Amino acid sequence: MHDKVKAQGGRGVSIALAGSGGAGVMTAGNMLLKAAAQAGWYGLMVRTSGPQIRGGEAAALLRISAEPVECLDDRFDLVIAIDWQNIHRFADELPLDAGSLMVGDPDQGNPPEVLTQRGTRLAQVPIKKMAKAIPGSWPNMIMLGIAAALVGLPLDAVKSVVEAAYGKKKKELLTPNLAAVEAGFASAQTLPAVPQLAAVEPTQTPRWLLTGNQAAGYGALRGGVRFVAGYPITPATEVLEWLSPALTKVGGTLLQAEDELASINMIIGASFGGVPSLTVTAGPGLALMAEALGLAVAAEVPVVVLDVMRGGPSTGIPAKSEQSDVSIALFGLHGDAPHLVIAPNSIADCLGATQWAVHLAEAMQSPAIVLSDQFFGQTQAVVDRPADMHFIGERAKASAPTEAYKRYALTESGVSPMSIPGTPGGAYTADGLTHNERGVPSSQAADHLAQLDKRERKLLRHDYGDYWAEIDGQGEIAVITFGSCTGPVRDALARAAADGIKVRLVSMRLLAPAQPERLSEALRGVKKVLVVEQNHSGQFHRYLRADFDLPGEVRSLRHPGPLPIHAEEIYRKITEWSLM
Amino acid sequence: MSTASVAAAPITAAAFKSAYKPIWCPGCGDYSVLSSITKAFAMLDLRPENVAVVSGIGCSSRIPAYTTCYGFHGVHGRALAAGTGLKVARPDLTVLVAGGDGDGYSIGGNHFLHACRRNVDLTYIVMDNHVYGMTKGQPSPTTEPDWESKLSPGGTGLRTFHPLVVALASGANFIARTFAGDPNGTAQIIADAIRTPGFSFVEILSPCVTLRPEQRGWKEQAHPASVATTSDPAKAARYLMTDDGFNIGVLYKGNRKPYQPPMGKGTKRVADLEAEFSI
Numbered sequence: 001m002h003d004k005v006k007a008q009g010g011r012g013v014s015i016a017l018a019g020s021g022g023a024g025v026m027t028a029g030n031m032l033l034k035a036a037a038q039a040g041w042y043g044l045m046v047r048t049s050g051p052q053i054r055g056g057e058a059a060a061l062l063r064i065s066a067e068p069v070e071c072l073d074d075r076f077d078l079v080i081a082i083d084w085q086n087i088h089r090f091a092d093e094l095p096l097d098a099g100s101l102m103v104g105d106p107d108q109g110n111p112p113e114v115l116t117q118r119g120t121r122l123a124q125v126p127i128k129k130m131a132k133a134i135p136g137s138w139p140n141m142i143m144l145g146i147a148a149a150l151v152g153l154p155l156d157a158v159k160s161v162v163e164a165a166y167g168k169k170k171k172e173l174l175t176p177n178l179a180a181v182e183a184g185f186a187s188a189q190t191l192p193a194v195p196q197l198a199a200v201e202p203t204q205t206p207r208w209l210l211t212g213n214q215a216a217g218y219g220a221l222r223g224g225v226r227f228v229a230g231y232p233i234t235p236a237t238e239v240l241e242w243l244s245p246a247l248t249k250v251g252g253t254l255l256q257a258e259d260e261l262a263s264i265n266m267i268i269g270a271s272f273g274g275v276p277s278l279t280v281t282a283g284p285g286l287a288l289m290a291e292a293l294g295l296a297v298a299a300e301v302p303v304v305v306l307d308v309m310r311g312g313p314s315t316g317i318p319a320k321s322e323q324s325d326v327s328i329a330l331f332g333l334h335g336d337a338p339h340l341v342i343a344p345n346s347i348a349d350c351l352g353a354t355q356w357a358v359h360l361a362e363a364m365q366s367p368a369i370v371l372s373d374q375f376f377g378q379t380q381a382v383v384d385r386p387a388d389m390h391f392i393g394e395r396a397k398a399s400a401p402t403e404a405y406k407r408y409a410l411t412e413s414g415v416s417p418m419s420i421p422g423t424p425g426g427a428y429t430a431d432g433l434t435h436n437e438r439g440v441p442s443s444q445a446a447d448h449l450a451q452l453d454k455r456e457r458k459l460l461r462h463d464y465g466d467y468w469a470e471i472d473g474q475g476e477i478a479v480i481t482f483g484s485c486t487g488p489v490r491d492a493l494a495r496a497a498a499d500g501i502k503v504r505l506v507s508m509r510l511l512a513p514a515q516p517e518r519l520s521e522a523l524r525g526v527k528k529v530l531v532v533e534q535n536h537s538g539q540f541h542r543y544l545r546a547d548f549d550l551p552g553e554v555r556s557l558r559h560p561g562p563l564p565i566h567a568e569e570i571y572r573k574i575t576e577w578s579l580m
Numbered sequence: 581m582s583t584a585s586v587a588a589a590p591i592t593a594a595a596f597k598s599a600y601k602p603i604w605c606p607g608c609g610d611y612s613v614l615s616s617i618t619k620a621f622a623m624l625d626l627r628p629e630n631v632a633v634v635s636g637i638g639c640s641s642r643i644p645a646y647t648t649c650y651g652f653h654g655v656h657g658r659a660l661a662a663g664t665g666l667k668v669a670r671p672d673l674t675v676l677v678a679g680g681d682g683d684g685y686s687i688g689g690n691h692f693l694h695a696c697r698r699n700v701d702l703t704y705i706v707m708d709n710h711v712y713g714m715t716k717g718q719p720s721p722t723t724e725p726d727w728e729s730k731l732s733p734g735g736t737g738l739r740t741f742h743p744l745v746v747a748l749a750s751g752a753n754f755i756a757r758t759f760a761g762d763p764n765g766t767a768q769i770i771a772d773a774i775r776t777p778g779f780s781f782v783e784i785l786s787p788c789v790t791l792r793p794e795q796r797g798w799k800e801q802a803h804p805a806s807v808a809t810t811s812d813p814a815k816a817a818r819y820l821m822t823d824d825g826f827n828i829g830v831l832y833k834g835n836r837k838p839y840q841p842p843m844g845k846g847t848k849r850v851a852d853l854e855a856e857f858s859i
């Protein structure tokens with residue numbers, strides 16, 4: 001290999017493995033990430049493909065680094081393709097430059113012009129021929145070996161992952177594929193250099209490899225959820241698939257509902273029965289649930305709705321990320337219906353934020369919407385084991401209700417102890433009709449106002465603590481963001497810091513109820529505010545403008561999916577602005 | 581006699597009636613249905629705190645609060661979904677879902693199909709008055725095609741929905757029709773429905789005397805079914821397909837196993853699941 005290039009600081013190395021469906025690029029990507037994780041690196045892997053369900057071109061997009069990473073980088077150091085079929089369909093997700101290297105198979109033709117136009121170097125390796133020469137082996141294992149060698153991942157680390165995958169069940173596959181990895185690794189020695197991974201020590205602390213969808217499912221269980229109903233929808237289905245067997249193991253259950261109207265009403269019914277409950281969906285399903293969420297507000301039944309956002313409206317771009325359900329989550333209910341909206345700020349935080357949502361929903365007997373997204377949900381990441389925040393859903397229950405029991409008593413906190421079916425003396429009717437303290441339907445102005453006040457009060461009086469937002473850094477410029485834009489914002493701020501520009505980060509985990517005092521406190525001394533979000537109309541920006549006091553000059557940086565907001569865009573915006 | 585051997589006094593139907601005065605019009609069939617439900621609960625010696633009455637929206641759907649049981653008055657058309665979630669999460673409770681024909685067959689039609697299919701152990705009663713009562717007189721799926729209303733001058737011209745046939749085809753395990761004008765007979769059938777495991781469907785002809793005064797004539801039309809209860813779906817289908825809409829009785833009783841996924845039998849702690857993520 002030519003002179004080694006060191007990877008830049010925390011940016012790590014970015015690799016794309018591409019090939020037509022069935023070529024096994026996802027398997028190769030998974031193995032590469034796992035090998036890196038076991039050898040002590042952090043990383044993540046995004047799966048991307050064209051619009052077809054099966055087949056077609058697909059790519060595994062990886063970023064591996066010595067430090068934790070929360071998003072893809074703006075560019076790729078290395079693209080390895082088994083073939084180039086239809087790769088142009090998502091070429092805009094593969095930003096390359098003159099420093100990048102493409103490795104292709106000369107027998108598969110040349111890469112499309114969209115990939116070569118920026119002067120990217122091209123190296124040729126006869127991947128398929130090499131695999132053919134080792135009977136029983138696959139081209140993706142050659143690819144795996146090439147990738148590992150180019151970025152400086154030890155061969156042994158990769159081999160042990162291959163052994164774990166094939167060693168037990170499919171022994172006959174092991175030998176040829178190990179040979180293929182070795183052949184790929186050896187072939188890379190003559191290729192042009194790409195940045196190498198910074199050295200790491202084997203990890204001392206436990207790390208996990210999981211997707212945001214799995215993390216959210218696990219967070220729900222940690223929070224105490226034991227009943228889940230859901231209807232399949234991309235990109236949320238894997239949460240249901242993970243939870244189904246997991247719930248059985250811990251003494252809960254999952255129902256596949258006939259539609260989202262059923263899912264939401266099923267979980268409201270189960271939660272009325274005293275069991276912490278959750279459903280999982282994406283935008284179209286959330287829209288169907290809107291009516292029943294109003295019932296959960298009025299009848300004060302805690303439920304959690306996890307919305308894994310995707311490109312919208314309508315069917316939109318189902319398998320790509322976008323933060324465009326902010327407005328429906330905040331304002332999509334009919335009537336005056338205060339409720340909780342919570343956004344995880346990283347893949348690992350899908351766990352903590354979902355767990356927190358269960359805790360808050362139960363504590364306040366309120367519905368909570370968790371806004372995850374496709375990037376979080378379907379990206380696999382290596383993370384430090386998330387600490388258990390001990391947020392357990394605990395509902396105020398009426399233990400020995402008497403004749404005088406008032407289900408909707410006007411308490412100071414606004415929370416009224418709930419009688420659970422089975423409790424003698426505590427029977428009442430949970431009702432979406434405006435009711436008095438006893439739950440008896442009423443159309444009187446005083447009852448309506450008292451109950452609206454109470455439901456607003458319970459959310460506003462709650463002490464959300466420091467967990468409401470991640471606040472980092474100092475400076476007169478602040479970036480306010482939420483969800484999966486937090487990763488690129490952090491990257492941009494690290495670059496700005498390297499230039500000596502100090503910027504404050506506020507990533508809001510609690511979107512509703514609005515906490516204007518807390519935000520003002522976090523922004524004290526700030527003169528410029530940049531709001532970053534991934535949607536077309538600036539839904540988050542508008543919300544901040546309407547319900548919070550933002551200091552100084554405010555600008556919005558946004559664009560819709562499917563392209564992520566890149567750190568580079570944010571960094572440029574900040575540096576330009578700091579010079580003014 | 582030691583206290584331990586004193587049998588609890590049998591519970592009365594009155595113990596299941598709440599103090600709230602129904603909003604129903606005088607003469608509404610739903611009063612009798614309420615009586616029948618409370619009688620059935622007493623016959624089965626249930627305790628109000630162990631029973632949940634779940635409904636949607638409509639005149640008939642106001643029924644939960646008129647009982648002393650735990651009540652759930654949800655949104656229009658979704659009572660079966662709420663009842664299903666409740667029963668699966670709390671299999672120890674007796675769950676009775678109740679509502680109208682608009683609620684159950686129109687806006688909630690999809691849930692009706694899937695509740696029959698799913699066969700969760702609960703009882704669903706529909707107080708069918710062939711009209712939307714609450715919204716003051718629009719045609720429902722069971723309204724006759726020539727019935728005139730402001731919304732459907734000249735009638736809908738649409739074929740009526742046959743809930744019993746749909747229930748049978750969709751897999752309901754117990755199918756009956758009763759007439760509200762016979763509260764004792766209705767109570768017997770509701771008790772049988774609750775006692776029978778799986779999804780039990782009871783269609784109750786319950787006149788809306790205000791919007792469909794001609795339904796007072798139902799007492800002449802209702803008659804006992806000419807056949808005994810069958811467990812043969814083919815026989816039941818043949819009988820129901822030629823039904824005049826006024827056959828009263830338990831028309832089908834199967835023996836499908838109720839659907840109840842395991843709940844509360846977990847063997848692992850949540851923390852045990854972490855191993856799957858560890859590198």
Ligand SMILES: Cc1ncc(C[n+]2csc(CCOP(=O)(O)OP(=O)(O)O)c2C)c(N)n1
Pocket residue numbers: 637638639640641656679680681682683684707709711712713714715720
């Ligand atoms: C989503 C929604 N759509 C419409 C309504 C209005 N609505 C209330 S009750 C009802 C029909 C009730 O008819 P039925 O279920 O037959 O009950 P009945 O009043 O006859 O007992 C309608 C359309 C509503 N409450 N919610």
Ligand code: SF4
Pocket residue numbers: 603604605607608609610639640709713714787788789790791
């Ligand atoms: S309108 Fe009809 S269904 Fe409603 S209460 Fe009056 S009689 Fe009963």
